[in-house]
Amino acid sequence: MDVEALLSWFYENRRDLPWRSDRTPYGTWISEAMLQQTRVTTVLDYYPRFLKHFPDPESLASASEDSVFKLWEGLGYYSRARNLMRGAKYICEHFDGALPSSPDLLLEIPGIGPYMAGAIASQAFQVASPAVDGNCIRIYCRLHALPLIPSEKSTYNEVYERVRKDIPSDNPGDFNEALMDFGSLVCTPKSPRCSTCPFATECSANLLGKQEDFPLKKPKKETPVEEHTILRIFVGKKILVRKRPDSGLLAGLYELIDMPGHLENHEVEAWVMENLLQGSKECSSEPDIRVLGTSKHVFSHLRWNMLGYEIILPADTTIAKNASQLGELVTMKKYDTLAFASAIRAYR
Ligand code: SF4
The missing domain is CATH 3.90.79.10 (Nucleoside Triphosphate Pyrophosphohydrolase)
Known part of the structure; x- marks a missing residue:
């Protein structure tokens, strides 16, 4: 991965998002939880409202479940809201009300998994920690024509290792955010915009003319x-x-x-x-x-x-x-x- 090219693209094209303009560890955590399975445009409405009612882990830890669910209404996947409440309580009890910077300590917090720990550590604390999600897997699989299935653990491990080698220690947060925006705006799941992509001449999938064949698709099961x-x-x-x-x-x-x-x-x-x-x-x-x-x-x-x-x-x-x-x-x-x-x- 040409990190410089990715960052240059990011500095010219990055999205203006509220959790970026006023970056805090708590805000990063809330935005990452909301963004799981939900589009950015939807979260734009919910994020400021949630932060206004619950501006820190302490206020969230002491809130009633009904009041948190009401602010979450329409976002779906309510287990995320419940996990945020459990996580806020844990942060108050074990970290004196402030999110820690270490990915290992972040992983102790209920509801925080490896991706979110990497995203918070890198974006809010500038710790060089990979944040590997579906976007990231898609980009790496295309760049290197990796015939991997995204949901498999071995795929995650392979891509994590590649990101770990690429992530720059001076601005890891920008790197992870750049991957996020690049996957949403250019290397999209369908019809990637290869003609405007800074990696067009080095991307193996593009050179093969098989962009949408990577990563591999898992055979679909019928939805009950x-x-x-x-x-x-x-x-x-x-x-x-x-x-x-x-x-x-x-x-x-x-x-x-x-x-x-x-x-x-x-x-x-x-x-x-x-x-x-x-x-x-x-x-x-x-x-x-x-x-x-x-x-x-x-x-x-x-x-x-x-x-x-x-x-x-x-x-x-x-x-x-x-x-x-x-x-x-x-x-x-x-x-x-x-x-x-x-x-x-x-x-x-
Ligand atoms: S050339 Fe196309 S498939 Fe390859 S990284 Fe760029 S947008 Fe993605």
């Missing part, structure tokens, strides 16, 4: 599909919600009533009769049910195909009591403060 029925239920002016368990998919987030499979209108009606109207004076009248339509959400490993219904029931103590067996009836004011999974955005 689950069907869900989502019920938006009003009892008077309140709405029925429930909190998901503390572990597993979408842990700790709020949801509407969610049932497996796609229920038909008459099945929803029977369910409402049995679970909500039972014992009430409304049990002989037909519930007001409206179809909200279908929507889908794709997780990294799973797809949900959803069908939604809205059910409007009158304010009634027996119905409210039945509803409390299924979840919590909340006012619309409280509803707006709760963090919901973006998977059910279409029905909120």
